[in-house]
Amino acid sequence: DSYYTGAFFDPEPSEEKAARIKLGFYPSDQLSLVITGWYTKSAATASLVNNNTKPSALGSLLFIAAAPDDYKTFNDFDTASEQRHKLVYGTLEWKLPLMDLKLIGSGQSNRDGGALDFDGSSMPYAAFKSTHQFTRQQTAELQLISNEGSWLADELEWVAGLYYYHSKAGFDPAQLRAAPGAVATGAALLGVEIPAGLQRIIDSLPISNTPLAEQGATLNFTGILGTKSASAYAQGTYGFTDWLDLTLGGRYQREERFLVESTTSLLDPTGGADDITLIPFQLDAAVANNFSPKAVLSFNLDPGLIYASYSVGYKSGTYNIVNIYTVPNYIRPEEVTAYELGSKLDLLDGLLRLNGAVFYNDIKDLQSGFVSLLTGGAISFITVPSARTLGAEFDALVSPMPELNPGLAITANAAYVDATYTDFPNGAGYDKATGIFRNNLDLTDNKIVRTPEWSGSLGLSQGLELSQGSLEVAVDGYYNAGFF
Numbered sequence: 107d108s109y110y111t112g113a114f115f116d117p118e119p120s121e122e123k124a125a126r127i128k129l130g131f132y133p134s135d136q137l138s139l140v141i142t143g144w145y146t147k148s149a150a151t152a153s154l155v156n157n158n159t160k161p162s163a164l165g166s167l168l169f170i171a172a173a174p175d176d177y178k179t180f181n182d183f184d185t186a187s188e189q190r191h192k193l194v195y196g197t198l199e200w201k202l203p204l205m206d207l208k209l210i211g212s213g214q215s216n217r218d219g220g221a222l223d224f225d226g227s228s229m230p231y232a233a234f235k236s237t238h239q240f241t242r243q244q245t246a247e248l249q250l251i252s253n254e255g256s257w258l259a260d261e262l263e264w265v266a267g268l269y270y271y272h273s274k275a276g277f278d279p280a281q282l283r284a285a286p287g288a289v290a291t292g293a294a295l296l297g298v299e300i301p302a303g304l305q306r307i308i309d310s311l312p313i314s315n316t317p318l319a320e321q322g323a324t325l326n327f328t329g330i331l332g333t334k335s336a337s338a339y340a341q342g343t344y345g346f347t348d349w350l351d352l353t354l355g356g357r358y359q360r361e362e363r364f365l366v367e368s369t370t371s372l373l374d375p376t377g378g379a380d381d382i383t384l385i386p387f388q389l390d391a392a393v394a395n396n397f398s399p400k401a402v403l404s405f406n407l408d409p410g411l412i413y414a415s416y417s418v419g420y421k422s423g424t425y426n427i428v429n430i431y432t433v434p435n436y437i438r439p440e441e442v443t444a445y446e447l448g449s450k451l452d453l454l455d456g457l458l459r460l461n462g463a464v465f466y467n468d469i470k471d472l473q474s475g476f477v478s479l480l481t482g483g484a485i486s487f488i489t490v491p492s493a494r495t496l497g498a499e500f501d502a503l504v505s506p507m508p509e510l511n512p513g514l515a516i517t518a519n520a521a522y523v524d525a526t527y528t529d530f531p532n533g534a535g536y537d538k539a540t541g542i543f544r545n546n547l548d549l550t551d552n553k554i555v556r557t558p559e560w561s562g563s564l565g566l567s568q569g570l571e572l573s574q575g576s577l578e579v580a581v582d583g584y585y586n587a588g589f590f
Contacts, residue, residue, distance in 0.1 A: 117151035118186035141196040154185040158226025163541035187220030208249040216241040243273035264342035276330035324373035329427030330366040353402040364391035410451035428484040462500035469493040497523035513569030520562035525554035558586035
C-alpha cells in the first residue's frame, strides 16, 4: 500500500512483477558463456506524489496553502506511474595460455510514464504527464586480462580493453498542462460570480486551447537524445618488492551526443490526431574527446596499506532536451582531478580496522541542475566553470571482546568536506529576497549543494549463532550538519 492518503483520490498501491532466466554453457574448463534475460514491470504512486509544505511566493498569491506536514496529499489528480524494463546481457570468457579474454554485451530498453501535479495542491494550475519516457541502449566490451601464464606474471597484473556504447533516450512525448479553467477557478477562489455578459464575451473569444478555457492549454514536447561512445583503456600494477606497488592506467574516450528529435507543439483543440507544431528546434550534435590517467603508489607495510593516488575523472557532456521554448543547449563535459592520501590498517592484533584518507578534488565545468516549470519539470543542467572539494574521512571497525563475545562489533565513521563553487558568475536559482527564478545570480564562493560539511555515524551490532543459523541485531545513528 502507498504511504500516502489522498484528499481527492486513493493513491495507487505499489506493485512489481519480475522474471529472470540465466543460461550457462561450459564446453570446456577454458571456455564459458553465460546469458541472462531480465524483465520487470512496476506500478506505483511512488515519489511523484507532491506534498506542498512550502508554497512559493507566487503560489501564495495564487491562493495555494501549505499542506499539513504528513503523508496526506491534496493533489487534484492521480500521479500513478508505470515502468517496464527489459534487459539481455551475456559474457563469454576464454582462458588462453598468455591471457584471459572476456567479451561482454548487453541490450536493454526502459519505458516509464507518470504524472506530476506541479502546484502540489487542489488548484488545477499546472501539471506534467510523461506518456512515453524511454531509454534504449546497447553496449559491447572486450577485455584482455593477465593470468598466471602472462609475461612477468609474478610482478605484473594488468587489464586492457575496448568499450562501445550506443543509446537513444528521452521524452516521446511529454505533456505540460497549464491552468485549466483559470478564470473559473480564480472567480471561485475570490467568491465572486462571473457576470453573464463577461461570460458571453469569454465564450466568444478564440481561446479554446488557452489557459482561459476549461481544458487549459496542453503543450506536447518531444526531446530525444542519442549517444555514441567508444573508448580504450589499460591499467597495470607492478610490484617492485613485497611492500611497494605502482599502478598506472589510462582511458581514452570519443563520444558523440546528438539530438534525434526536439519539438514543442500545442495539443489540437479540436481533438484531431495531429498537434500544432509551435517550435521545431534545430538538431544539434557535439563530439568530445577525453584522456583520463591514473597513478597509485602503494606501500604494503606490516599494519596494513598506505597509498597516494592521482586520477582524472570524466563525466560526459549532454543536452538539455526539454526546454519548451528555448533552444536545447549543450552542457560541456565535467572533469575532476583528484588527489588522495590514505591508509587501510589492521591494528591491535585485528581488534581494530582503521581506514582514513585526506583528499582534494579540482573540478572543471561542474554539471549542476535545477527543476523548473518552464522545462516541464525535468532537470535542466547548468555548467559551473570551476569548483573544488577538500576534506578528510575515516571509518573504523572495533571488536572489543574477541574471546568472550566475538560477535560484538562497534562501527564508526566521520567525514569533513569543504565544497565550494570557486567560479560561478551566472548561476540559475531563486532570488532569496523575491523568490523569483533568475539566470544571472553570482554564486561564486557559495557552498556546493547537497554536501554537508560534517557527517558521521556510530553503530553497534551483535551476531549470534543459533542452532538453525545465525542472527545479527544492530542499532546505528547518523548525523550531518545540514546542507544547501
